Amino acid sequence: MTHLFRTIAPKRTCTKKYSDYHKYKDALSEDFNHKCGYTDCSERWFGGKRTFQIDHLKPKSKHPGLIHEYSNLVYCCAYVNRAKWHDDSPNYLDPCNVDFNTHFERDDNGFIMPKTLQGKYMVEHLQLDLYRYAIIWNLDRLSEKIDKLNEVTNRSGKLKRILFQLYEEYYKYTKYLVDK
Template structure:
């Protein structure tokens, strides 16, 4: 089994404007800083119905740290599955911005997430946040497929291989039909 990086682009927190009175008003900034991906799973928000269906996690729970409720440095763009699983727990968590998740987690070739055995926090998060759920690997695989389709399309545009062009058209049509179906039910 080969180990693949957990994520390609680490999130950041770049908002430097005035402090907002309602943490929900940071959502657009968080989506941009987190590249529209869950800070904990690296899943793209598109597969959950886009930004309206993503949530804002308080890294340190607002119920226990009310003074951090609107602190941008305490907010994480998150899918609902992880945000609900984390809830008000103050266990051993790794901040997705301040920690390199690639040193704590890895993926296999099917996109399954695994904690590195030497990282106690990663092992805790793996269980508590249910990072083992199949949905995370399926979404990762769909992202990988789409990225490879774009690369293949560029390569084919510069070649004369008609079979490759035909296969790309077929795969792209099936993939796009699936995405269209998902958009229609959102």
């Protein structure tokens, strides 16, 4: 069985103009739903926004005129940004302009699987098939299930105490990751 690659697509909404592309980071985090544009993994598992980077879809080394163009920026984890680096291949898809569900899917374990040649190129060159992205996908799913469980749980009795203990351990760990 396969799963959708992402459920909410990123959208660039920032209309401000900055002469330093680093100033777009807050807007990019929001526009990319606090997730890596290429892996769809939540920033919190990498240590939060402070550890995420700004990729230039068209590399700044080869397209200096696009360095500060918001439409050329992608919010992503450091691993993917470093893997892509100066690669100027037309096979890199813009996460905001292309439906990644057309090019990628996830298997039952959360591994990113290509569906097209461009998807295959990106999986190979960005190493999107690493265990870390599958693990993070599963952690994100676990978070969603815990939140849903909270919505339907009777807030009294033994179940409430067990659920509270689960939340406490889970959020202590996520706080540790972000605050580290």
